[in-house]
Amino acid sequence: GQQVMQIPQYQHVQEGEDFTTYCNSSTTLSNIQWYKQRPGGHPVFLIQLVKSGEVKKQKRLTFQFGEAKKNSSLHITATQTTDVGTYFCAGQNTGFQKLVFGTGTRLLVSP
Amino acid sequence: ETGVTQSPTHLIKTRGQQVTLRCSSQSGHNTVSWYQQALGQGPQFIFQYYREEENGRGNFPPRFSGLQFPNYSSELNVNALELDDSALYLCATSMYYTDTQYFGPGTRLTVL
Numbered sequence: 001g002q003q004v005m006q007i008p009q010y011q012h013v014q015e016g017e018d019f020t021t022y023c024n025s026s027t028t029l030s031n032i033q034w035y036k037q038r039p040g041g042h043p044v045f046l047i048q049l050v051k052s053g054e055v056k057k058q059k060r061l062t063f064q065f066g067e068a069k070k071n072s073s074l075h076i077t078a079t080q081t082t083d084v085g086t087y088f089c090a091g092q093n094t095g096f097q098k099l100v101f102g103t104g105t106r107l108l109v110s111p
Numbered sequence: 112e113t114g115v116t117q118s119p120t121h122l123i124k125t126r127g128q129q130v131t132l133r134c135s136s137q138s139g140h141n142t143v144s145w146y147q148q149a150l151g152q153g154p155q156f157i158f159q160y161y162r163e164e165e166n167g168r169g170n171f172p173p174r175f176s177g178l179q180f181p182n183y184s185s186e187l188n189v190n191a192l193e194l195d196d197s198a199l200y201l202c203a204t205s206m207y208y209t210d211t212q213y214f215g216p217g218t219r220l221t222v223l
Contacts, residue, residue, distance in 0.1 A: 101155070
């Protein structure tokens with residue numbers, strides 16, 4: 001079945017450093033979504049990317065969707081302690097309803 | 112925060128028992144998806160309901176079943192609970208089955 005992998009599994013940074021997580025799907029996706037889950041919380045929708053090569057920015061966060069629509073990345077510039085949490089990508093295939101979540105990247109930011 | 116609510120917040124059951132979890136949809140959303148999230152893992156798709164009909168199912172056994180009501184709220188039922196069913200159960204609603212899904216706060220189920 002379809003698999004979505006993320007690297008790294010875990011990253012610990014100092015506040016102000018940049019952070020990037022990478023997401024790779026075993027199949028071509030119709031769209032990819034990114035979620036943030038705080039410890040003890042539930043996934044919170046961040047963004048959806050649909051077009052090949054699409055780049056979207058939200059303040060310090062930059063999201064990219066690969067040309068082949070099989071990979072994606074999330075980059076955070078100048079991390080803050082409020083960025084702590086696990087970041088999941090989730091892919092959707094054309095004609096299928098389910099979101100296939102990646103393995104997640106847990107981010108810890110030290111002040 | 113989304114308008115998706117789930118009840119109960121926490122639940123403790125013993126092996127072999129049955130459980131019903133509930134989800135109230137955000138206004139205007141006619142699609143509900145259920146996910147199971149084990150500790151340290153990403154959510155796994157259980158099934159989806161669109162306008163009261165099952166609209167897709169993941170790799171979960173038949174003892175996981177669901178319902179969607181005319182007001183688009185939903186239930187997840189799990190029979191013959193096993194220890195491995197201990198997890199956070201999340202529902203997510205959307206305006207259409209291909210649209211962005213908004214998650215509720217989840218129900219933490221512990222099976223002893």
